[in-house]
Amino acid sequence: MRISTQTLFQQNVNSLNRQQGAFLEIGQQIASGKRVSKPSDDPQAASRAVGVDQAKAVTQQYMDARVSARNALAQSESVLNSASDGITRAKTLLLQASSDVLSDVDRNSVASELKGLYESLLGQANSTDGNGRYLFGGYRDDAPPFAKDAGGAVQYEGDSRNREQQIDAARKMPVTDTGADIFQSVHASAGLLAKADGGNAGNVTYDSPLTTDLSDPAYGQQHRIVFSDDGAGGFDYEIFDAGGASVQTGAYSEGMRLEVAGMAVDLEGTPVAGDELTLGRATEMEPDLFRTLENAIAVLEEPANTPAEKAARRNTLNTGLRELDNAQDNILTVRASVGARLNELDVVDSVAGNRMINYEQTLSDLVDLDYVEAAADYSLRQVGLMAAQKAFVDIQGVSLFDQL
Template identity: 60%
Template sequence: MRISTLTMFGQSVASMNRQQSDFLKVSEQIASGRRVVNPSDDPQAASRAVGVDQAKAATEQYADSRVSARNSLAQTESILNSISDANISAKTLLVQASSDTLSDVDRQSVASELKGIYETMLGQANATDGNGRYLFGGYKDNAPPFVKDADGNVQYNGDSNAREQRIDASRLMPVADNGETIFKSVPSGAGYVAEAQSGNQGNVTFGGPQIRDVNDTDYGKDFQINFTSDSEFNIETFDGTNWNAVESNIAYTGNQDDSVQQVSFGGVSITLQGTPETGDKILAAQAGSEQREPNLFRTMEEAIRVLETPADDPAKKADLRNTLNTAMRDLDNSLDNVLTVRASAGARLNELDVVDAVGSNRMLNYEQTLSDLVDLDYNEAISEYSLRQVGMQAAQKAFVDVKGMSLFNYM
């Protein structure tokens, strides 16, 4: 068989190139710290690594989302704490103002302090987060949720949704409660609230209401006491359109000296005292019902109004006592509601800690999986590097030896 010089040269060069390619490949692996530098190195591992990388990126995005959610919830919890403190301060002032020893001037001073608390509450209700969005407007977060109308009454302009944020693949968490939930709601366990209707001319005051029998067939119905004269009244219930008398011409004896009268309906009792005028009405309704919609700002406005009005006749004194009694009940319900919402925000903050821990463990698993798929075993790589180096040197030496061979040396 005849082997030409060109063939020997070609085979030697091909061998050196192959050895050099293998050597450079191992060098690239050592430099990058990865076993799979190009997809062709291990197509199956490279394909799986792409999927793991995507899952890892999504987990990192959820972690960033949890940071944002935690900031919103922490700010919400802080504001709710301030609202709770303001609520307690307002209740303390109303208890103080209920004392018969205070003069009209003293009550006006209390009203002035109550106004400061009222403005503080309104400012907190229109608080914004770090991005300039209003916290308690729901998804209508580009304008203040609570504004005063032409009559000075606070109106809610937000929506009834709670802004949500995805903190994990399977969890969409509310990160800010809407203003209705905080300032215009009561807890589910809130009871009855009594209220003297505006325009009453008599001086009847009430105590209660007290729940006596939750098993009464009429328990849960709103009712009102409608005085048809100074000695009789009807008990009326609302059918959705009109008030209808269910008990009529009941004798009223609370207008006698130092006497009180207890009126009971639907397992609820209310104590009355004083002299009414025909047409005077006293409502007893469940807190949060259609007849007695909760509104913290309206409660504060009514309390301020009655404290600023001189109680210089029996009717105004009765209005003062009744309004303060109603306001204190409303503030109690509002405080319970704010504490409930605050507890919910705290529970979500705790949940974020749990999801963070799970996310951290998941990231560790992804890192380990990626390492197993594409990372380099340095001990094996260094051994391979030395072997390829020796192989390349041997190929180079063989080429030098072959290049120097000639038959003329043996002739």
């Protein structure tokens, strides 16, 4: 077969170009450390790598979300810890104020410190997360959840739903608790509570209610005790259930124990017609930490000179102590829940960390370069290129004119 000189030169040039291209490609792979730097290098591996990269990005987004969730929960836990300490101090002050040896001036001093605790707790209830969002307002996190009304009483104005955040593909976690659940609620296990109407004119006082029959179907429901004049110098009582129906009547005598719906309360003192007491489970008595402190402050600021005023003060302080106990138990329960969620974030982070390691290993297997194999291939390509160059030089020197 006759091969022209032009064809011979063209074939050698093409061979040199191929060898140089292959040599350049392996050099670029060694420089970048990547076996697959563009889809044409390995279409199947490049396609799988795209999917793994997307999975990594999603996992990273959830990791960032967990950082935000952890910050919110950690700040909530810190606020709840401070609130619990504040309630402990308030309980100590109420116990001091209950002593008969304190003067009205002393009780005014106690009231002043209680006011400071009250404002401190209000500030904690309106805490923000550092980004201007209120922690305990639910999804209404752009305004303080607690505000004072025209009468100076604190009202909750936040949302009733806990703010949630997606922390993993299959887990949406509450990252905050509403102020109503923290400061205006008690745990379901809270016991019985008795309250006296602030307008009572008599001096009836009561001890902590007792449970006598948990199996009573009406146990824990609110029951209202109303005193009336019996027309003979004494007093009667009548007990109404939550629906307003009369369930029990009788003659009142000082030191008696009233029992109704599996509940009992011991009474002392003399009522006045129209005086009332309310008995029931604490969960049914509209719990409110701020109202408890407001009532205690108000009764301590006013001097108690008459038996009725002293009875009102004693009843308010006793009830306040029970309500503070319930409020603190509730805050500790919420705090425990926050701690459990923080622990869960640690577990999810650990799982996600292992997942990210697996993704990195998979990506490395798909696109990273095997340097041992690449070094051998580099040497082989170098030899091939040198051989092609040598062959071209030798063929270039062959000419018919050399034989003439």
